[in-house]
Amino acid sequence: MIWEELEHSLADLDRDGLKRRRRTLEAPCGPLACVDGRELISFCSNDYLGLASDPALIDAACAGAREWGVGSGASHVVSGHLLPHETLEQRLAAFTGFERALLLTTGYMANLAIVPALVGRGDAVFADKLNHASLIDAVQLSRAEHERYPHGDLAALERLLSASQAKRKLILTDAVFSMDGDVAPLPELLALAERFDAWLVIDDAHGFGVLGEHGRGSLSHFGIAAHPRILYMGTLGKAAGASGAFIAGSETVIEWLLQRARTYIFTTGSSPIMACALLASLDLIEKGDDRRRHLRDLTTQLRDGLAGTRWQLIPSPTAIQPIIVGDNHEVVRIANALLERGLWVPAIRPPTVPKGSARLRVSLSAAHTSAMVGQLIGALQDLA
Template sequence: MNEFDPLFEPELSRLDAQHWLRQCRVIESACAPEIVYQGRRLILMASNDYLGLANHPAVKEAAAQAIRQYGIGAGAARLISGTQPPHHDLEVALAKWKDAEAALCFGSGYLANLGLLSSLAGPQDIILADRLCHASVIDGCRLSRARLRIFHHADVDHLERLLKRRPAVRRTLIVTDGLFSMDGDLAPLSALARLANQYEGLLVVDDAHGTGVMGAHGRGSLEACGVEADVPFHMGTLGKALGTSGAYVVGSETFVRFLVNTARTFLFTTSPPAAMAAATIAALELLQREPDRRARLWANREVLFQGLIRMGLRLTATASPILPVIIGDEALALGVAQALLERGIYAPAIRPPTVPKGSSRIRLTVTAEHTREHLDQVLHAFQDILASRSLT
């Protein structure tokens, strides 16, 4: 025991008493529909690898070739040790895919949001953010030191009231997730874009979970809502549907040059490995070349969604492969997650502060690689659990 441990034990005890305490679990296999945990083979229903690209042979081979050519580490930040070809090629490919002039990659979605928002706004500005925005968005807003106002989730009327009452500022930002990670619902992007135009604001969209999943071509929530031409820049991640790691911002060449010179999370951090950029290029090519992956994803989503609804389980207003089963009580949610684990399903309970108090849930995520047998086993597990306890 360390002499400083008594400083931390009260907080850990408090979290434990509230059923909020977490721990890291060691998974003994690759990210796939089936994983090995504590020597047992389980069905993984908690991965954002929506298209099943994280373990694709072509993606792994692209990373391996880049390691052989460029090594493991990049050495320093890109403005110090230089940009390696895979980083440049990835940004060109992302810009082309998104029909944008330019793109800039970051080490993670968290870093992208911190860098983007703290570059866009300052103390003389105001940010209006959806209540359910990702933590990285809220932290980026706070880091900017702009005035921060929260509008009710997806509530366009409340947002407009706040816009009408806002003080005189240099710049107004309206910030939202495109697809909300814990509820699986889409932001009303068309209405938000209209308000941004009407009140001379900038609409900033975090499309982490929409990228590769939403829209006719998988370009994301903006494509799905028909507002790609109305939103001048947005952020998305590479570690979900694309199966790799990192994040991007796309926009005009001028805007990307602005970020290169102002985003501290780009300026002052070592570049991600070239191998990761090369793997992402391969994943992006697969995404565009194999639209049947998205078709399988949505077919699987519909099977599981309809099965859960028929049981009478309470789901959010999801419009995506994210299917949150609302349990409510934290202790009950933990019990359901454990019962699922005993039945061969890995789907941890999502509890505060990740979601609001009283809305703990089992957040199921479907992928293109799940089989019908996987989904049937999940549904049978829930049916079995429902027979012994009330979840509705």
């Protein structure tokens, strides 16, 4: 029977320690989760500033629903582009320093919008090997040549660019790598893009709201101003606490995406409720220096607390703090041991991360307290 192959494949995943388990939360997103009737301290969420359940966002969403309803009713290019969407796009462009921004429903959809609209057959994309799955899929959809360089290896990237005879070139990178927490060398990547006349597309899903002046993101973190060859993608379901994504760039390139990006044109516009909530979120992000300072303090506390133990922390200046374990079954065992102590830390395994690098991915939030992080440190010290 045709489904027997799927059953065997699922059994293989279970045998190799790769089968995922979805849990149902019985409480809103926050540092305390309720799963199967148990209260857990959650270190799973990408809600880095603790805004997902902030009263200001809830009030804005409720007011938005009363004024604008729930759905947009159509694609943005038909009749689904409402005033809250337009206002949010203008605010995002001004906040990031670009001429214009385009709002999409998810970061995945945004990445699938950018790459196929800019390059195709006969062109080449030069991508970091640790890029997010959405960036990998975007290149495949574009039908451009896919040149992958070793993670952060600028010399290898330069050689590939120099040897390429492609008509158009595009450098593609995460800004903050979601499983390692390190930051891409954006100034050097921009210099190579200038030298080889390439686009530079930056996915700042995990930097927007957290890094840079007033949370303006990874470009601001490096002091890089808006540039006509840069396309900047930021997600709005992580530090911004809601959902959606945006692409920021020059007037010309954003207009081109509006005309040609399939995942923008051929999908219903996002709910106006989200746009209203995100306008409130931007205010909190801009005024959120205390939240970001607290987040940095928690990061330092965790790293200092685990120094000298068996736990191998990847160098990361961000809220993403991966602890390398290696073996798939072992990382699941440790995650389960933490869960028994009321601490929820996800076990990340291949293909999300390279084979042999299974890890605990600790995600810190400004909503965590020092005591919560101290409890995690104590449990890991005991398990060590």
